[in-house]
Amino acid sequence: MSASMQARLWPVAILIVAMTSIQSGASLATSLFPAIGPTGTTAMRLLIASITLLAVLRPWRRRIHARGWGTIAIYGAALGLMNLLFYQALNRIPLGIAVALEFTGPLAVALLNSRRWLDLCWVAMAISGLIFLLLLGGESGLDVDPVGAAYALGAGVCWALYILFGQKAGTDHGTQTAALGITIAALIFFPIGLAEVGTAMFSPAILPLALGVAVLSTALPYTLEMIAMPKLATHTFGTLMSLEPAVAALSGLVFLGQSLTLIQWLAISMVIAASIGTTLTGQKPVPAVAAG
Numbered sequence: 128m129s130a131s132m133q134a135r136l137w138p139v140a141i142l143i144v145a146m147t148s149i150q151s152g153a154s155l156a157t158s159l160f161p162a163i164g165p166t167g168t169t170a171m172r173l174l175i176a177s178i179t180l181l182a183v184l185r186p187w188r189r190r191i192h193a194r195g196w197g198t199i200a201i202y203g204a205a206l207g208l209m210n211l212l213f214y215q216a217l218n219r220i221p222l223g224i225a226v227a228l229e230f231t232g233p234l235a236v237a238l239l240n241s242r243r244w245l246d247l248c249w250v251a252m253a254i255s256g257l258i259f260l261l262l263l264g265g266e267s268g269l270d271v272d273p274v275g276a277a278y279a280l281g282a283g284v285c286w287a288l289y290i291l292f293g294q295k296a297g298t299d300h301g302t303q304t305a306a307l308g309i310t311i312a313a314l315i316f317f318p319i320g321l322a323e324v325g326t327a328m329f330s331p332a333i334l335p336l337a338l339g340v341a342v343l344s345t346a347l348p349y350t351l352e353m354i355a356m357p358k359l360a361t362h363t364f365g366t367l368m369s370l371e372p373a374v375a376a377l378s379g380l381v382f383l384g385q386s387l388t389l390i391q392w393l394a395i396s397m398v399i400a401a402s403i404g405t406t407l408t409g410q411k412p413v414p415a416v417a418a419g
Contacts, residue, residue: 167327172345250401
């Protein structure tokens, strides 16, 4: 293989590893639900991730003006609520379906940046996929749990806010935005988890799993994406990230034994196709940064 080919494939491989890491972390998180629930799991993930990123990025070295804190605060609050709603969804619906529904957030952001008739086709495809997923995908005529679906769609709204405010904050303040945003999220949601679960979150049986969730879902993929993004065109990055619902479905199958019906796979494929189409044909593609 030539050096130029390796240079092109290497960041793609890094991004695939990052996506796999995120969804593996989501699968691992479900093992904590019986002990500390989605809220406790969210609280521990944010706490450990914030401590890790504060130690690595040391954001206090750079001054932030008062106006910048508002954007970072909204970014952090959206990040924390996105994680909480996503874990609440995972407690009720399969991982692949949860990510497909959540992915409507970045898809909507991308579509709202375009004003052409072709984009209506992608909207129609995405909506059709969601209809199949929510109404026609059950194995025995049962719909997807509506509460779980609502949580996943709510996480998608937060993902959209995360992208919009994260891009602005990241442009103004660089990589320290991630550390500050996650710290704000931890300050908001860790007390909620502590009030609901109590000191059980610090059980010796919980801490190693919580550390694994924080590393797999936050520290490792965010670091890998920072390495890959500068080496990839925006449309390439967005296209690859569009595959995340499929990666999630495969992760759910391998790690959690969550099999999907043919119609559910078709529905997820339609959401992925709509996202890829939007990325490749949009006038100003919006990268779907890590979440979940």
